[in-house]
Amino acid sequence: MNSDAPDYIRGRSIYDVADDLIKKNLHPDQLPVTYFVDPKTGLKVAESNRTLATLALADMKPTVLNEIQPTAEVLDRLNQKPIRHKGVTYNMPGNAVPVTPGQNNLTVKNVIKLPCEGKG
Structure with a gap:
């Protein structure tokens, strides 16, 4: 997980x-899941989808949400080229997280489906 993450x-x-x-x-x-509101769509977007993917693997949803004001760098992630795997395109934000070895290696090892929140 992220190098800014807690020791555990x-x-x-x-x-x-x-x-x-x-295992509790x-x-x-x-x-905690840190998110921002996309200024173009008004949708909440997780700053790190790895945390959401980890919770989804455990069949859990976030219990702590922290809203941030996105930096230009964070907003630029919304414009990154989507990842394609087996004919499916994965955009950010999305309802699935393609798991890759790292930011510089986009070989998809697995795809984790996220629980969908209702719009409204």
């Missing part, structure tokens, strides 16, 4: 962290 998840795979959530060694409160 830093450097660990999302699968290992999800396993700790399932971690609580969803320990994985």
Whole structure:
């Protein structure tokens, strides 16, 4: 997980962290989701979809949400080229997270479906 993450998840795979959530060694409160509101669409967008993917693997939803004002760098992520895998295009934001080895290697190893929030 992210290098800015707390010690209990830093450097660990999302699968290992999800396993700790399932075993109740971690609580969803320990994985807050930071989000921003897309100024073009008004939709909430997670700053890090890895946290959402980890919670989804454990069949959990976020319990702590923190809204931020997005920087230009964060907003620019919305314009990144989508990832394509097996004929499916994955955009940000989206309802699935393609799992890759890292930001510089976009080989899709798995796709994690996220729980969908109702619009309204």
